[in-house]
Amino acid sequence: MNSYREYFTYRNGTLYCEDVPLEAIAKEYGTPVYVYSSKCFIDKFTQLDDALSKHPHLVCYSVKSNSNLNILRMMQSAGCGMDVVSGGEIYRAIAAGVDPKKIVYAGVGKTSSEIELALATGIRMFNCESLPEIERINAIAQNMNKIASIAIRVNPDVEAHTHHYITTGKKENKFGVSLQLLPDITDVLQKLTHVKLTGLHVHIGSQITEVEPFEEACRRALEVMKALRAKGMDECTTLNLGGGFGIEYNDEDGLDIAKWAASIDNTIKDKDIFLIIEPGRYISGSSGALVTQVQYKKKADIKTFVIVDTGMHHLIRPTLYQAYQHIANVTLREGKEIVDVVGPICESGDFFAKDREISYTEQGDYLAVLSAGAYGMAMASRYNSHPLPAEVLVEGDRYRLIRSRETYEDLIARERV
Ligand code: LLP
Numbered sequence: 001m002n003s004y005r006e007y008f009t010y011r012n013g014t015l016y017c018e019d020v021p022l023e024a025i026a027k028e029y030g031t032p033v034y035v036y037s038s039k040c041f042i043d044k045f046t047q048l049d050d051a052l053s054k055h056p057h058l059v060c061y062s063v064k065s066n067s068n069l070n071i072l073r074m075m076q077s078a079g080c081g082m083d084v085v086s087g088g089e090i091y092r093a094i095a096a097g098v099d100p101k102k103i104v105y106a107g108v109g110k111t112s113s114e115i116e117l118a119l120a121t122g123i124r125m126f127n128c129e130s131l132p133e134i135e136r137i138n139a140i141a142q143n144m145n146k147i148a149s150i151a152i153r154v155n156p157d158v159e160a161h162t163h164h165y166i167t168t169g170k171k172e173n174k175f176g177v178s179l180q181l182l183p184d185i186t187d188v189l190q191k192l193t194h195v196k197l198t199g200l201h202v203h204i205g206s207q208i209t210e211v212e213p214f215e216e217a218c219r220r221a222l223e224v225m226k227a228l229r230a231k232g233m234d235e236c237t238t239l240n241l242g243g244g245f246g247i248e249y250n251d252e253d254g255l256d257i258a259k260w261a262a263s264i265d266n267t268i269k270d271k272d273i274f275l276i277i278e279p280g281r282y283i284s285g286s287s288g289a290l291v292t293q294v295q296y297k298k299k300a301d302i303k304t305f306v307i308v309d310t311g312m313h314h315l316i317r318p319t320l321y322q323a324y325q326h327i328a329n330v331t332l333r334e335g336k337e338i339v340d341v342v343g344p345i346c347e348s349g350d351f352f353a354k355d356r357e358i359s360y361t362e363q364g365d366y367l368a369v370l371s372a373g374a375y376g377m378a379m380a381s382r383y384n385s386h387p388l389p390a391e392v393l394v395e396g397d398r399y400r401l402i403r404s405r406e407t408y409e410d411l412i413a414r415e416r417v
Contacts, residue, residue: 002044002255003248004286004326004370007037013332015368019397022291022330026366029401031293032310032389034377035368036066036402038074039395040287045078048245048279051261055268057275060104062243063089065280065374066288068391070402072096075283081124083243083278087114090121100124104240104276106153106201108133108174115140125149127201127240129176131185134195141194151199151240152177152185156220160205160213160244163321169204169217176202179224186228198235199274200225203242206281209255214241215263222268238274245282249371250324255282281374288373290315290389291330294365295344304339306361311343312350313383315369315376319349327352329359330366341367345384377403385411 008017015022017035025035049059060081063072067089072082073096081102082093093103105118106127115137118126128134128150141148155176158169168175177185189197202221204213218241228236241264247254268275292308317323327341337360341352352369361367380388387406392399 001248002257002282002286004289006043007040007286008289008328008368008370010332015328015330017289017394017399020394020399022289022368023366025392025394025399026291026293026330029390029392030405031291031366032308032314033291033405034372034389034391035289035291035399036071036284036287036373036391036393038287038393040373041071041074041283042078044279044283044286045075045080047257048277048282049079051257052264052275052277054265055271055273055275057277058102060102060276060278061283062278062280063092064378066284066376066378067092068377068402069096070393071284072098074393076102081276083280087111087117090114090117090123094121104151104278106203106278110136112136112140116144119144119146119148125151125198125238127151127153129153131188134185134189134192138192138195146194148195149198150195151201151238152182152189152197153201153203154179154182154221154224156202156204156217158204158213158217158220160208161210162205162207162244162246163323165321166206167204168206169202169213179220182224186231186233190233196235197228197233199238199240199276200228200236201240201242203240203278204244206244207246208244209246209253211256211259211263214244214260215267217241218264218267225273237272238276239268240276240278243278243280243282245279247281247285247371250326285371285374288376289368289370290372290376291366291368294361294363294367297361297363303355304337306339306341306358306367308341308343308352308367310389311345311352312347313343313345313386314380314389315352315372316379316381317375318352325352325372326370327356327358328368328370329361330368333360333362333365335360337361344386382406382411387411
């Protein structure tokens with residue numbers, strides 16, 4: 001099970017994160033505020049790390065899902081590596097004290113300056129997505145007198161059964177190299193002097209809840225690896241299986257990690273293969289709640305709107321992916337009602353829930369939008385000139401501010417008049 005229910009529980013009608021009442025945090029730091037359970041991060045990392053115990057491996061937390069420096073620090077102290085996708089994420093990982101040899105770098109659009117930064121930092125490997133990218137890395141590595149370790153991202157053309165915006169391993173997606181084009185690329189690659197092929201990478205999408213797509217992608221990547229090794233590329237020994245492990249947002253089942261691990265054990269018998277995984281959501285998703293305050297209850301012709309002090313600008317998942325995010329009253333009241341929970345933004349797409357039955361709520365109440373630890377704050381914007389929320393990390397019965405709320409001065413600080 002990977003659900004917010006493990007970390008956010010009611011005690012005497014009031015919602016806690018671990019052993020801290022959310023109301024205390026909302027009162028101290030104001031709303032909107034993202035609140036995270038540190039126990040969730042560590043539990044989920046440990047679960048995945050243990051699941052791969054039969055193989056030499058490294059779990060690289062996907063920084064993009066929640067990139068707060070304190071969270072990266074906590075993860076690196078737990079022994080986690082990092083999956084990054086930009087110069088900014090390399091910068092964050094290094095600032096958090098991550099060993100460069102535990103950093104893997106993916107993304108279809110790496111710029112020259114990002115590649116230089118990655119090489120100067122001494123990251124473990126690049127996950128490459130095209131021949132022109134590999135040629136660019138080779139040229140820059142040559143200038144810097146370095147040899148870049150690279151994996152090719154394979155596009156296995158596997159259906160991941162998830163939202164089409166977050167499917168990445170199909171032919172029509174921009175990611176990776178198809179199995180058909182791969183031989184041409186490896187032929188060119190063998191002639192390049194400053195890149196060394198040390199592995200393959202495959203990431204087929206996000207919020208995947210079935211084992212089969214992972215197994216199929218893994219099997220296809222493994223076949224490619226065997227073929228490359230047979231051609232003499234015997235340094236190609238790392239298999240990066242990507243991220244995408246699904247969690248429970250509502251009543252659906254998340255990915256069964258024991259079943260997934262068993263399928264990996266069955267598929268990969270060779271203990272010389274070094275495995276990497278890049279979980280983001282699985283580690284950060286259930287950890288977070290976005291705590292907000294009801295500003296108004298507006299009874300309209302055919303609906304009741306609960307208008308809160310945050311919205312699509314701070315948590316875009318409901319409107320962007322039609323994603324379900326559970327909404328809970330921080331202090332329970334008697335009764336239930338069907339409402340739309342909406343934000344202050346001047347767009348009709350600004351909603352968290354439509355026609356949703358939630359516990360009865362009144363103006364001034366605090367609500368928690370759950371399972372918001374992944375791709376919540378990470379995708380937040382200042383649209384309509386709302387400052388970004390504060391972030392608080394809970395550990396048992398203690399909590400601390402890990403990002404202060406932005407101010408109006410912050411909003412205009414970089415603008416030049
Ligand atoms: N590795 C690569 C190469 C990725 O592109 C991603 C996510 C991950 C790992 C981590 O995936 P995860 O384990 O978190 O599923 N904003 C969307 C999700 C976008 C995922 C992008 N890539 C959402 O809120 O559902």
